Amino acid sequence: MSLTRSNQQKNLPIRTFDGLPVGAPEKEGVCDMxxxxxxxxxxxxxxxxxxxxxxDVPSWTVxxxxxxxxxxxxxxxxxxxxxxxxxxxxxxxxxxxxxxHRLTEMNEAERDRFRARHVGYIFQxxxxxxxxxxxxxVLMGMTFSPEKPDRRLAVALLEEVDLxxxxxxxxxxxxxxxxxxxxxxxxxxxKPELILADEPxxxxxxxxxxxxxxxxxSVCRRHGCSLILVxxxxxxxxxxxxxxxxxxxxxxxxxxxxxx
Amino acid sequence: xxxxxxILKSLRQHWLSxxxxxxxxxxxxALLVSVVSLREQAHRNFTQVGLGVDAVLGPKGSPxxxxxxxxxxxxxxxxxxxxxxxxKVLKDPLVVExxxxxxxxxxxxxxxxxxxxxxxxxxxxxxxxxFSFRPEDGGRGRPFAARDEAVxxxxxxxxxxxxxxxxxxxxCGVRAGDPVHIHDNxxxxxxxxxxxxxxxxxxxxxxxxxxxxxxxGADVARMAVDDEHREISGAYLKVRHLPGGAMNPGIMxxxxxxxxxxxxxxxxxxxxxxxxxxxxxxxxxxxxxxALLVTLLAALFLLVALLSALxxxxxxxxxxxxxxxxxxxxxxxxxxESVVMAVLGGAGGLVLxxxxxxxxxxxxxxxxxxxxxxxxxxxxDVLLFPAIVLLGLAVGTIPxxxxxxxxxxxNLTQVS
Numbered sequence: 001m002s003l004t005r006s007n008q009q010k011n012l013p014i015r016t017f018d019g020l021p022v023g024a025p026e027k028e029g030v031c032d033m034x035x036x037x038x039x040x041x042x043x044x045x046x047x048x049x050x051x052x053x054x055x056d057v058p059s060w061t062v063x064x065x066x067x068x069x070x071x072x073x074x075x076x077x078x079x080x081x082x083x084x085x086x087x088x089x090x091x092x093x094x095x096x097x098x099x100x101h102r103l104t105e106m107n108e109a110e111r112d113r114f115r116a117r118h119v120g121y122i123f124q125x126x127x128x129x130x131x132x133x134x135x136x137x138v139l140m141g142m143t144f145s146p147e148k149p150d151r152r153l154a155v156a157l158l159e160e161v162d163l164x165x166x167x168x169x170x171x172x173x174x175x176x177x178x179x180x181x182x183x184x185x186x187x188x189x190x191k192p193e194l195i196l197a198d199e200p201x202x203x204x205x206x207x208x209x210x211x212x213x214x215x216x217x218s219v220c221r222r223h224g225c226s227l228i229l230v231x232x233x234x235x236x237x238x239x240x241x242x243x244x245x246x247x248x249x250x251x252x253x254x255x256x257x258x259x260x
Numbered sequence: 261x262x263x264x265x266x267i268l269k270s271l272r273q274h275w276l277s278x279x280x281x282x283x284x285x286x287x288x289x290a291l292l293v294s295v296v297s298l299r300e301q302a303h304r305n306f307t308q309v310g311l312g313v314d315a316v317l318g319p320k321g322s323p324x325x326x327x328x329x330x331x332x333x334x335x336x337x338x339x340x341x342x343x344x345x346x347x348k349v350l351k352d353p354l355v356v357e358x359x360x361x362x363x364x365x366x367x368x369x370x371x372x373x374x375x376x377x378x379x380x381x382x383x384x385x386x387x388x389x390x391f392s393f394r395p396e397d398g399g400r401g402r403p404f405a406a407r408d409e410a411v412x413x414x415x416x417x418x419x420x421x422x423x424x425x426x427x428x429x430x431x432c433g434v435r436a437g438d439p440v441h442i443h444d445n446x447x448x449x450x451x452x453x454x455x456x457x458x459x460x461x462x463x464x465x466x467x468x469x470x471x472x473x474x475x476x477g478a479d480v481a482r483m484a485v486d487d488e489h490r491e492i493s494g495a496y497l498k499v500r501h502l503p504g505g506a507m508n509p510g511i512m513x514x515x516x517x518x519x520x521x522x523x524x525x526x527x528x529x530x531x532x533x534x535x536x537x538x539x540x541x542x543x544x545x546x547x548x549x550x551a552l553l554v555t556l557l558a559a560l561f562l563l564v565a566l567l568s569a570l571x572x573x574x575x576x577x578x579x580x581x582x583x584x585x586x587x588x589x590x591x592x593x594x595x596x597e598s599v600v601m602a603v604l605g606g607a608g609g610l611v612l613x614x615x616x617x618x619x620x621x622x623x624x625x626x627x628x629x630x631x632x633x634x635x636x637x638x639x640x641d642v643l644l645f646p647a648i649v650l651l652g653l654a655v656g657t658i659p660x661x662x663x664x665x666x667x668x669x670x671n672l673t674q675v676s
Contacts, residue, residue, distance in 0.1 A: 108587065123672060143262075186583075190584070
């Protein structure tokens with residue numbers, strides 16, 4: 001499965017929603033070269049009176065347009081890192097800048113607004129609103145962003161992920177793969193600079209996993225979004241052409257970080 | 261997608277609990293609206309509407325009983341007063357006019373009152389308003405002029421389907437099974453236009469007719485011609501008013517003097533009726549307490565419905581937070597839901613309450629002649645919506661705070 005199959009089959013030129021050619025940054029100037037800059041980041045929890053470090057990233061940078069796969073075993077802190085990048089979790093120490101915003105200096109409401117504007121998040125279990133149609137789920141992605149919800153954009157996104165005929169269907173009426181594509185369309189709805197995908201293929205078989213990742217990479221390139229995808233499956237990271245970051249337990253990138 | 265659409269969507273998603281909460285609030289509000297409206301109207305009727313009577317001259321006995329009988333055509337008069345005493349009272353400079361009457365007869369459940377013919381022409385049932393026989397006022401015919409003639413009140417004519425020329429035999433008494441004056445066929449020559457007062461619910465005959473009804477015996481018949489022997493049930497009195505419209509305070513002296521006598525008493529309805537209202541006040545207080553209790557239960561029901569919906573929606577709210585909704589936004593969503601439910605229930609209750617008032621007012625007016633309005637706006641109507649919004653906000657506070665505290669990561673993610 002490819003998320004862009006329909007356009008490719010019709011030999012249509014692939015363009016972004018603003019009519020920009022593939023690969024051109026959609027929001028030029030909003031995020032400059034470094035989309036994520038992390039230094040001395042630490043996340044720790046108190047457990048039985050002891051401090052348990054779950055994430056320790058001395059330094060990490062993601063450039064605009066990067067496609068990064070975070071690979072590592074379960075419990076190594078991949079999702080925690082995504083939560084920190086999304087502003088859902090505050091680190092105990094260190095500094096993090098995302099899209100030029102220093103998250104450690106923002107309060108929770110500011111981080112919520114930052115997320116509404118800059119970050120699209122795709123969950124492992126998709127987290128679609130069950131009482132809302134595919135179209136409404138995508139519109140929900142725009143509801144809290146500063147821009148007015150755009151129904152035409154939502155239609156275009158759903159058509160782009162081959163769900164043009166399923167817009168009025170509820171999640172329960174969609175297959176797992178279709179639900180995941182709705183989640184991808186929703187993440188793109190706010191026109192974010194950064195897409196964070198947390199184990200987006202966790203519920204899929206290997207073949208479908210590769211399709212979903214390929215589709216995700218494809219739409220992110222078309223929309224000029226940077227992508228950070230968390231996975232513990234080797235099959236998934238094979239689709240990444242640019243960069244894979246390997247994580248080990250409680251520490252980021254201690255082993256190696258390599259361009260593929 | 262607007263926040264209002266999210267709110268309506270959420271209400272639709274939990275339609276059963278939403279509907280039940282709205283319905284319960286509606287019932288509570290309807291009960292409140294109807295109880296307050298009927299209570300206020302009753303209070304107004306018993307304390308503010310004088311029905312054209314400044315004072316009633318009546319026999320010794322319960323003042324309340326005298327007012328209920330003379331003004332509302334209920335109860336029975338506790339006795340009689342001598343005509344001569346009435347004439348003596350009329351001579352008091354404070355008394356402007358008196359209209360004597362005899363009660364104690366009935367027909368088809370309605371009182372038949374024998375009354376001075378000036379009642380139909382001079383009596384003001386409301387300031388400046390006289391009885392009318394004009395068709396445009398709902399009346400027909402003319403005032404009675406002969407012994408065998410009667411005039412029906414508007415409600416009596418309507419309920420009994422009385423036409424001019426119909427005749428009836430009055431019952432000597434006001435209870436079922438009392439003897440009927442079978443030899444006295446009295447003909448309706450007039451139907452009064454609607455007044456919206458208890459006077460609509462009585463039949464009127466001449467005083468002379470009362471005394472000369474067959475079966476009353478010679479002793480009563482003698483009253484028709486012998487002033488010294490004559491007795492009446494009572495008399496409506498109109499007394500002098502001060503320039504501002506208030507009753508002349510001299511009425512207190514008149515009342516004292518009359519009440520000192522052994523033959524009669526002077527009853528001022530505006531003094532007696534509030535005491536009636538205070539006697540029956542516990543009924544409306546109980547009803548009001550029940551209505552408040554029902555509304556309180558409805559509020560608890562709303563709270564339970566919101567909490568139950570919130571339990572199912574935690575994941576949805578967490579997801580909205582992950583999409584960029586602030587804590588204040590989700591707090592506002594839940595509070596708004598609560599207010600919307602309360603307002604919908606309040607609006608429904610308002611409509612239902614006024615429906616109850618309309619039906620109740622109609623029946624009360626038909627049964628008692630009290631001036632109840634179907635469209636009366638009570639103080640509850642004015643305060644309802646601010647109170648409902650406050651109720652919605654108050655009830656919504658607990659679930660809204662819980663929504664505010666909803667953690668995104670706790671409700672959404674699986675950490676890897």
